[in-house]
Amino acid sequence: MKFSVMVNEGPYTHQASDSAYQFIQAALSAGHKIFRVFFYHDGVNNGTRLTTPPQDDRNIVNRWSELASEYDLDLVVCVAAAQRRGIVDPDEAKRNSKDGDNIAPGFRISGLGQLIEAGIESDRLLVFGD
Amino acid sequence: MLHTVNKSPFESSSLRTCLSLAKNGSDVLLIEDGVYGALTGSAHAPLVTEALGDVRVYALEPDLKARGLSGDRLIPGIEAVGYDGFVELACANDKIQNWL
Amino acid sequence: MYINRHAPCGTVYAVEGLEVVLIGAAFEQDVCMAFVGDGVFQLKQDQDTADTGMKNFSPAYRALGDYEVNRLYVERESLQERGLTEGDLMPLTWEDEDDDWAEKPSIHIVDRAQLADLIEEQDILLNF
Numbered sequence: 001m002k003f004s005v006m007v008n009e010g011p012y013t014h015q016a017s018d019s020a021y022q023f024i025q026a027a028l029s030a031g032h033k034i035f036r037v038f039f040y041h042d043g044v045n046n047g048t049r050l051t052t053p054p055q056d057d058r059n060i061v062n063r064w065s066e067l068a069s070e071y072d073l074d075l076v077v078c079v080a081a082a083q084r085r086g087i088v089d090p091d092e093a094k095r096n097s098k099d100g101d102n103i104a105p106g107f108r109i110s111g112l113g114q115l116i117e118a119g120i121e122s123d124r125l126l127v128f129g130d
Numbered sequence: 131m132l133h134t135v136n137k138s139p140f141e142s143s144s145l146r147t148c149l150s151l152a153k154n155g156s157d158v159l160l161i162e163d164g165v166y167g168a169l170t171g172s173a174h175a176p177l178v179t180e181a182l183g184d185v186r187v188y189a190l191e192p193d194l195k196a197r198g199l200s201g202d203r204l205i206p207g208i209e210a211v212g213y214d215g216f217v218e219l220a221c222a223n224d225k226i227q228n229w230l
Numbered sequence: 231m232y233i234n235r236h237a238p239c240g241t242v243y244a245v246e247g248l249e250v251v252l253i254g255a256a257f258e259q260d261v262c263m264a265f266v267g268d269g270v271f272q273l274k275q276d277q278d279t280a281d282t283g284m285k286n287f288s289p290a291y292r293a294l295g296d297y298e299v300n301r302l303y304v305e306r307e308s309l310q311e312r313g314l315t316e317g318d319l320m321p322l323t324w325e326d327e328d329d330d331w332a333e334k335p336s337i338h339i340v341d342r343a344q345l346a347d348l349i350e351e352q353d354i355l356l357n358f
Contacts, residue, residue: 001221006356008230015162019136022192026213032221041246080249112253119354120259124220127228127357128136131350147235147267151346227233227355 001032004118008129010045011060012053016128017046021063023126028071036074036118037064039107041129044087047077049104061104068106075107076114132223133185136162136230139174148229149177154184157219159211161190165197170205182207190216231262231352234269238287239279244272245287247358252290255297262301263294264345270308273319273337288320295324300336307342 005024009016024034039046051061068075077087083096089103103109119125133152137144145160145167152158158181160167167174168189178187182205191210194200201210211219220226232251236243255261265273277288294302302322309315322336340348349355 003220015136019162022213023216026217027220030214030217032217040250041242081246112250113257115250116254116257116259119356120257124226125354125356126134126220126226127230129228129230129357143267144235150342151266151349153346153350225350225352225355227349228357230235230357 001027002035002121002123003027003032004035004122004125005037006115006118006125006127006129007037007039007043007046008041008127010042011051013042014130016130017043017060017064018058020126020128021060021067023128024067024073034071034073035122036076036114038115038118039075039077040081040112040115042081042085043129044077044082044085047075047082047087047104047107047109048102050102065104065106073106077103077107077109078115079109079111082109131156131225131227132219133158134226134228135160135164135167136228138163138166139172139177140166144229145174146177148227149181149185152181152185156185157188157223158185159188159190159216159219160208161193161216163193165189165193165199168194168204168208169199170203175205178205179207188215188219231264231349231355233264233266233349233355233357234272235267236358237268237271238274238277239282239284243358244269247356248287248290250356250358251299252293252297255294255299261299262303262348263299264303264305264348266305266308266345268308268312270304270312270314270319273302273304273322274314275318275320291320291322295322295336298324300324300334302337303340303345303348304337305342305345306339309339 088101093101139145238244279286
């Protein structure tokens with residue numbers, strides 16, 4: 001089965017990002033494929049590399065980056081939502097004259113078309129949010 | 131169809147809305163704070179118990195455990211499943227509606 | 231189908247949901263919207279955000295017809311519970327090119343049972 005997952009809330013404030021991560025891990029363990037993970041609304045905040053959570057708790061951002069690396073996942077942060085919330089990659093920083101970027105490894109910024117494509121190309125699309 | 135509900139029925143109308151719109155034969159999985167909808171003896175238990183005649187209701191075990199809720203506190207007829215069960219439910223149903 | 235359950239203004243979900251709908255329509259997908267619970271408030275006429283300092287997004291709903299998003303299902307029970315009638319909603323329309331460009335209403339009031347049937351028919355459901 002080919003799954004895509006949409007994550008609509010940022011790290012820590014809601015359980016959405018955790019639930020999505022656990023679901024994806026279980027799906028991968030069962031031999032399924034993940035077509036794309038699309039981060040929208042405050043979900044784009046899962047894509048900043050500048051978080052410093054307490055050492056004795058899970059590091060949500062790093063966890064996503066590591067999972068992406070291990071399984072070659074496509075983690076996409078919506079550009080419109082990212083611009084509103086200040087999640088920036090080097091290209092966006094240059095384009096919008098920002099003095100820095102903060103995108104975490106394994107994430108890329110792209111448009112809402114990637115979400116629609118995920119819905120079309122996947123067997124199942126799940127949404128985790130508030 | 132697989133319906134998931136992630137909100138406590140004490141906080142939000144999501145569970146009520148889900149149960150009013152889910153067709154007979156659907157699977158309903160309670161996740162995150164939605165697992166509070168599985169509690170026996172609660173003010174919302176009658177709503178869920180009645181729905182059990184028409185839909186299958188599951189509660190996500192890791193979320194139950196995380197909240198200190200054990201199997202004997204579940205409304206009879208609700209089955210606890212792990213994330214592997216969540217994946218299986220997602221595969222078994224052609225369509226998914228995630229009530230937030 | 232995009233299911234809208236949030237009121238406008240209090241959260242961003244209505245606005246960012248609408249952005250997804252418009253992008254999806256550009257992909258030539260068969261798109262419809264449902265408004266349930268507080269989501270019915272998104273279609274309320276006379277929204278004026280001037281004194282809140284926030285942008286008024288309600289005019290954007292009028293563009294839906296141009297993008298061929300012309301099935302906006304509004305749950306009757308949700309309207310009634312909130313003391314609203316169809317007359318309180320924006321008069322959204324679309325032009326049917328197969329009917330000599332006749333202007334037709336985009337909003338369809340459906341009861342809960344009809345909405346349940348509509349939901350069951352969909353391939354993909356997104357919630358805002």
